[in-house]
Amino acid sequence: MPGLEDLYREIILDHYRNPRNRGELPSPPALRAEGFNPLCGDEVVVSLELEGDVISDLKVSGQGCSISQSSASMMSTAVRGKTVAQARGTIKAFRAMMSLHGQQLDGRPEGTGAGPWANEVPAGTALGDQPGTAEALAGDGGADERSAAEVAADEGVELGELEALQGVVKFPVRIKCATLPWHTLAQALDEAEKDKA
Amino acid sequence: MEALGVMPEPRPTEPVRPLDVSRLKKDFPILERQVHGKRLVYLDSASSSQKPLVVLEAMDHYYETTHANVHRGVYEIAEEATALYEEARAKVARFIGARGPEEIVFTKNATEAINLVAYTWGRTNLGPSSAMVTSEIEHHANLVPWLQLRGEKGTELRYLRLRPDGTLDLSELPRLVDGAGLLAITAASNVLGTLPPVRQLADVAHAAGALVLVDAAQSVPHTPTDVAALGADFIAFSAHKMLGPTGIGVLWGRRELLEAMPPFLTGGEMIRDVGLDGFSTNDVPWKFEAGTPPIAEAVGLGAAVDYLSALGMASVRAHEQALTRYALGRLKERYGDNVVIYGPPEAEERAGVISFSYKDVHAHDISQVLDEAGVCVRAGHHCAKPLMRLLGVPATARASFSVYNDQADVDVLVEALSRADALFG
Ligand SMILES: Cc1ncc(COP(=O)(O)O)c(C=O)c1O
Numbered sequence: 001m002p003g004l005e006d007l008y009r010e011i012i013l014d015h016y017r018n019p020r021n022r023g024e025l026p027s028p029p030a031l032r033a034e035g036f037n038p039l040c041g042d043e044v045v046v047s048l049e050l051e052g053d054v055i056s057d058l059k060v061s062g063q064g065c066s067i068s069q070s071s072a073s074m075m076s077t078a079v080r081g082k083t084v085a086q087a088r089g090t091i092k093a094f095r096a097m098m099s100l101h102g103q104q105l106d107g108r109p110e111g112t113g114a115g116p117w118a119n120e121v122p123a124g125t126a127l128g129d130q131p132g133t134a135e136a137l138a139g140d141g142g143a144d145e146r147s148a149a150e151v152a153a154d155e156g157v158e159l160g161e162l163e164a165l166q167g168v169v170k171f172p173v174r175i176k177c178a179t180l181p182w183h184t185l186a187q188a189l190d191e192a193e194k195d196k197a
Numbered sequence: 198m199e200a201l202g203v204m205p206e207p208r209p210t211e212p213v214r215p216l217d218v219s220r221l222k223k224d225f226p227i228l229e230r231q232v233h234g235k236r237l238v239y240l241d242s243a244s245s246s247q248k249p250l251v252v253l254e255a256m257d258h259y260y261e262t263t264h265a266n267v268h269r270g271v272y273e274i275a276e277e278a279t280a281l282y283e284e285a286r287a288k289v290a291r292f293i294g295a296r297g298p299e300e301i302v303f304t305k306n307a308t309e310a311i312n313l314v315a316y317t318w319g320r321t322n323l324g325p326s327s328a329m330v331t332s333e334i335e336h337h338a339n340l341v342p343w344l345q346l347r348g349e350k351g352t353e354l355r356y357l358r359l360r361p362d363g364t365l366d367l368s369e370l371p372r373l374v375d376g377a378g379l380l381a382i383t384a385a386s387n388v389l390g391t392l393p394p395v396r397q398l399a400d401v402a403h404a405a406g407a408l409v410l411v412d413a414a415q416s417v418p419h420t421p422t423d424v425a426a427l428g429a430d431f432i433a434f435s436a437h438k439m440l441g442p443t444g445i446g447v448l449w450g451r452r453e454l455l456e457a458m459p460p461f462l463t464g465g466e467m468i469r470d471v472g473l474d475g476f477s478t479n480d481v482p483w484k485f486e487a488g489t490p491p492i493a494e495a496v497g498l499g500a501a502v503d504y505l506s507a508l509g510m511a512s513v514r515a516h517e518q519a520l521t522r523y524a525l526g527r528l529k530e531r532y533g534d535n536v537v538i539y540g541p542p543e544a545e546e547r548a549g550v551i552s553f554s555y556k557d558v559h560a561h562d563i564s565q566v567l568d569e570a571g572v573c574v575r576a577g578h579h580c581a582k583p584l585m586r587l588l589g590v591p592a593t594a595r596a597s598f599s600v601y602n603d604q605a606d607v608d609v610l611v612e613a614l615s616r617a618d619a620l621f622g
Pocket of ligand 1: 243244306307308309336338339383385386387412414415435446580
């Protein structure tokens with residue numbers, strides 16, 4: 001049975017207590033997207049500015065539990081200064097990490113750490129059908145069988161300290177909290193792309 | 198008008214006896230299990246209560262010895278199944294002081310019971326020139342059906358407001374019920390524990406010509422209920438919150454009203470006769486019970502009613518009230534202003550639910566920390582989003598009590614909360 005220490009890693013708590021890139025950029029020119037988890041009232045606002053293909057600045061605001069807020073903070077440090085393609089790659093890798101089959105970072109098949117339920121809950125049913133979950137994040141119904149590490153390698157990105165959030169997968173109801181900021185970032189990037197087109 | 202905020206007085210004949218909780222706990226098999234290596238401390242009964250062995254056994258026994266469809270077979274076990282199902286109805290009727298079993302309609306849950314009234318009585322009797330009155334503290338189950346009706350029929354929906362002390366502002370009631378066809382009000386708030394003075398509200402509503410529906414989901418499991426004393430025309434509640442099984446709920450309605458209402462769901466069982474160009478409906482309550490009903494669940498509900506009746510509902514209320522008083526005191530004594538408790542300050546003015554926040558730790562995180570200590574509390578908006586907006590919080594943690602909780606459970610909760618400091622302080 002997973003314990004609290006699997007969830008509340010020190011890095012996560014640090015981002016919760018000292019959130020990075022907190023705030024909102026004036027919009028316009030910044031692009032802005034809001035994410036909302038109706039189940040628990042968590043809210044994330046992502047605002048970002050692009051210079052060419054690069055996310056030159058990004059801020060997050062909102063309110064919610066430690067997992068949603070620290071995930072937002074960690075996300076901001078992970079993608080700020082990166083290209084849109086890299087950000088999308090990181091979203092994909094994060095999504096894989098938050099899914100039941102992609103959680104093994106080292107690419108080994110499902111093993112000890114994941115908790116007994118991981119094998120029992122078919123991916124794409126209990127979690128994947130709900131909006132705001134990892135599966136819904138990329139909208140492809142979770143067909144991707146690669147591990148988070150494989151996705152990261154294929155996308156040429158590194159998860160880095162985001163790996164601290166992998167423990168969240170053992171607490172299924174909290175996955176939505178962790179993915180909310182990423183869902184919101186994906187939305188903001190979609191807006192950006194629409195603007196360009 | 199003053200908010201009295203007290204449960205209706207128990208029927209005078211009912212003695213109040215202390216509950217022997219250490220013995221009662223043994224009746225609930227789930228309380229023997231551990232989580233995270235700790236004793237299970239279940240403080241989420243307002244969401245759904247646990248079940249005593251007698252309820253589980255009654256259902257098992259029914260399936261093992263008697264099961265057949267009801268009201269159909271002419272053979273022995275079908276007769277027995279029908280008798281058990283109808284006996285459960287009679288038990289529920291006595292439990293809430295109904296005039297007879299025909300006033301008890303079995304539904305899926307309280308939500309369906311309220312929807313039944315909205316879809317049948319509501320759509321027949323309410324229109325663009327009438328109005329409905331409810332309150333800002335309702336569970337979505339007693340709000341969304343009326344919003345839906347408003348959308349379809351253009352019926353105005355008016356609200357009793359929440360006061361800062363956690364009670365409802367009743368001064369506006371006479372104005373609100375003027376021209377209204379319905380008052381739909383909770384008997385006990387699942388978030389604040391507020392106990393609106395239902396009888397008083399009902400009298401004002403009736404004087405204005407409105408009917409009164411009471412959402413009794415949080416009162417029937419915890420206090421003596423007498424529908425006549427309550428002054429209601431309809432009440433709704435769920436078995437699963439009163440030590441019974443999931444899958445069955447109750448609509449009680451005054452017989453004349455039920456008889457005048459059109460059917461809700463249609464199909465088998467609810468008909469008297471069917472031809473190729475029409476049908477006539479069965480008598481109440483079967484008119485509202487289309488299809489094969491939850492038979493085993495009714496048997497389980499009957500057993501739960503027996504169990505609660507044996508304890509005595511006045512004793513149940515006294516026990517839970519004392520426990521609520523103890524918990525309010527312990528939380529304040531230990532955490533002072535770091536704990537914010539929502540709702541009326543005194544245990545006498547509230548049901549056995551305590552919504553709280555702790556420092557600025559999010560309710561999810563509180564619940565997670567408590568879980569580690571084996572404590573189950575609810576975290577979230579408790580299906581009462583308009584109320585949460587008024588309180589200005591996205592979510593609260595909520596501890597709620599039932600007959601199997603005692604002071605030791607509260608002590609575990611109070612101790613475990615301090616663990617949040619280590620993580621989030
Ligand atoms: C006050 C109140 N009304 C209605 C309901 C709905 O009950 P059910 O979900 O069993 O239909 C609840 C359940 O939480 C409640 O607390």
